[in-house]
Amino acid sequence: MARVIASGAALAPAAAPAPARAPFDARRVRADFPILRPRPGQKPLIYLDSAATSQKPEAVLRAMDEYYTTTNANIHRGIYRIAEQATAAYEDARARLAGFIGAASPREVVFTRNSTEALNLIAYAWGRANLRAGDAILLTEMEHHSNLVPWQILAAERGVELRFIPMTGRGELDLDALPPRLADGRVRIASVVHISNVLGTVNPIAAIAERVHAAGALLAIDASQSVPHCPVDVRALGCDFMALTSHKMLGPTGIGALWGRAALLEAMPPFLGGGEMIREVRLERSEWNELPWKFEAGTMPIAEAIGLNAAIGYLEGLGMDQVFAHDRELSAYAMERLATVPDLSLIGPDAAKRGGVVAFTLGAIHAHDVATVLDSDGIAVRAGHHCAMPLHARLGIVATVRASFHCYSLPEDIDALVAGLHKARKVFA
Amino acid sequence: MSGGWDEIYRENILEHYKHPRHHGTLEHPDITYEDANPLCGDHIRMDLKVRDGRVEDVRFSGHGCSISQASASMLCERIAGQPLEEIKRIGRDDVLEMLGIELGPVRLKCALLALKTLKAGVYGITQWPGEGEGS
Numbered sequence: 001m002a003r004v005i006a007s008g009a010a011l012a013p014a015a016a017p018a019p020a021r022a023p024f025d026a027r028r029v030r031a032d033f034p035i036l037r038p039r040p041g042q043k044p045l046i047y048l049d050s051a052a053t054s055q056k057p058e059a060v061l062r063a064m065d066e067y068y069t070t071t072n073a074n075i076h077r078g079i080y081r082i083a084e085q086a087t088a089a090y091e092d093a094r095a096r097l098a099g100f101i102g103a104a105s106p107r108e109v110v111f112t113r114n115s116t117e118a119l120n121l122i123a124y125a126w127g128r129a130n131l132r133a134g135d136a137i138l139l140t141e142m143e144h145h146s147n148l149v150p151w152q153i154l155a156a157e158r159g160v161e162l163r164f165i166p167m168t169g170r171g172e173l174d175l176d177a178l179p180p181r182l183a184d185g186r187v188r189i190a191s192v193v194h195i196s197n198v199l200g201t202v203n204p205i206a207a208i209a210e211r212v213h214a215a216g217a218l219l220a221i222d223a224s225q226s227v228p229h230c231p232v233d234v235r236a237l238g239c240d241f242m243a244l245t246s247h248k249m250l251g252p253t254g255i256g257a258l259w260g261r262a263a264l265l266e267a268m269p270p271f272l273g274g275g276e277m278i279r280e281v282r283l284e285r286s287e288w289n290e291l292p293w294k295f296e297a298g299t300m301p302i303a304e305a306i307g308l309n310a311a312i313g314y315l316e317g318l319g320m321d322q323v324f325a326h327d328r329e330l331s332a333y334a335m336e337r338l339a340t341v342p343d344l345s346l347i348g349p350d351a352a353k354r355g356g357v358v359a360f361t362l363g364a365i366h367a368h369d370v371a372t373v374l375d376s377d378g379i380a381v382r383a384g385h386h387c388a389m390p391l392h393a394r395l396g397i398v399a400t401v402r403a404s405f406h407c408y409s410l411p412e413d414i415d416a417l418v419a420g421l422h423k424a425r426k427v428f429a
Numbered sequence: 430m431s432g433g434w435d436e437i438y439r440e441n442i443l444e445h446y447k448h449p450r451h452h453g454t455l456e457h458p459d460i461t462y463e464d465a466n467p468l469c470g471d472h473i474r475m476d477l478k479v480r481d482g483r484v485e486d487v488r489f490s491g492h493g494c495s496i497s498q499a500s501a502s503m504l505c506e507r508i509a510g511q512p513l514e515e516i517k518r519i520g521r522d523d524v525l526e527m528l529g530i531e532l533g534p535v536r537l538k539c540a541l542l543a544l545k546t547l548k549a550g551v552y553g554i555t556q557w558p559g560e561g562e563g564s
Binding site: 367 | 535
């Protein structure tokens with residue numbers, strides 16, 4: 001059942017808001033995000049939790065609304081007009097994403113529910129087919145739980161050893177610890193976060209890829225915090241698998257993707273079984289569909305793929321290098337301003353080594369108390385361990401407050417945060 | 430979450446947080462139990478001295494946010510001298526009433542940790558063989 005991956009389909013995503021390569025203007029960008037617009041009689045939302053999920057521009061909301069109001073139909077099945085349009089739009093999103101991350105072909109892009117499912121897909125499908133007792137998996141101390149737990153399950157099931165690249169007190173990977181962990185040749189796969197969701201640390205993926213490959217292992221990366229914020233090219237990074245999620249990159253929840261080298265994906269058994277992932281089904285056995293549909297069982301998130309396509313269009317219009325520069329400027333500004341708050345301790349590396357994430361503790365005041373005081377002024381931050389308990393344990397802290405940025409964040413947001421922190425200190429003095 | 434910080438952090442919560450009652454541990458407690466809320470790192474230990482089915486003395490220790498620590502302090506104040514049976518009757522609404530605030534689902538866990546710890550400790554001891562029912 002050969003299929004054409006459509007491009008330039010009907011239902012093309014809404015055009016980017018600004019002409020490509022226009023000078024970056026966060027204030028104008030912000031106007032595209034309905035949730036951030038002032039509402040009469042309401043406190044403005046000061047949103048500093050973009051590492052948890054980003055806000056969505058109007059173009060994304062419109063694209064999904066348009067799909068549901070004009071073209072809603074199941075994909076890859078119907079032979080009527082809107083079903084074909086929906087299929088084309090879904091596949092167009094895949095092609096768009098493939099281009100966005102530098103994939104060799106859309107065949108290498110598998111839609112999933114989110115990064116977590118993409119990482120689980122690798123662990124279940126690749127891991128179960130390739131790992132034996134005595135093999136090892138290499139992770140790091142700064143992983144999100146989504147890049148720890150699937151491997152823990154696999155390791156327990158297969159008698160596989162988990163190894164970890166340690167982290168320094170400044171929240172950077174200790175690459176000197178890499179060679180001894182790879183020396184015995186038992187590591188078959190390494191899975192490493194690209195940008196830490198807590199520390200903001202940008203890890204040197206290309207350098208890690210080189211050493212991991214030299215040891216005969218594969219490299220998967222968790223790009224949940226990088227693809228939404230900076231230019232990412234899978235071939236330049238030199239990784240073998242990459243997991244990403246739409247909702248952190250201005251797109252809707254409910255869709256993410258796994259990118260993998262075609263030869264690896266082809267050799268892997270399916271992950272979930274069901275409709276669409278098969279070529280032919282008999283009562284006793286089935287034959288699998290070709291890539292990438294082999295890994296897409298059941299009806300996929302169609303509207304979400306269309307929303308993601310619009311989000312990528314929007315980000316491309318801004319320019320990912322400009323988005324990243326904006327993030328980093330805000331981080332540098334935040335670190336400078338936060339350093340003036342008494343008792344505040346920043347965690348993580350220097351501004352030059354991080355993306356748009358700044359986490360800290362405020363004396364003995366619990367992160368939840370800080371966040372509650374900030375919330376009363378309409379300031380949304382994350383408080384807790386941010387799904388990275390081992391990272392916090394390594395740093396000897398229970399919980400942190402985290403401010404994180406995206407293209408619509410402004411220096412005023414950080415000023416409001418700093419004022420709120422002074423207030424929190426007063427309340428709990 | 431609704432309300433300003435002045436509303437959420439009512440004076441009595443801050444007062445209990447900054448000056449907790451019954452804070453510390455007991456040397457030879459009849460009941461001791463600890464529990465944690467791993468989501469935010471709140472940790473509470475409750476020590477009780479029991480005589481004739483009554484809470485003769487109670488201490489709490491641990492760390493966490495103001496809501497978790499203040500509710501532990503208030504709860505200790507409430508149960509000191511009371512029959513153990515009374516502890517079984519204390520429910521979530523009683524804790525919220527003591528705190529005097531409404532809480533969202535995340536902070537609700539902070540507020541109820543002390544009660545959860547206390548009940549686990551008390552129910553635990555009543556289930557031990559050889560102990561009289563309800564004491």
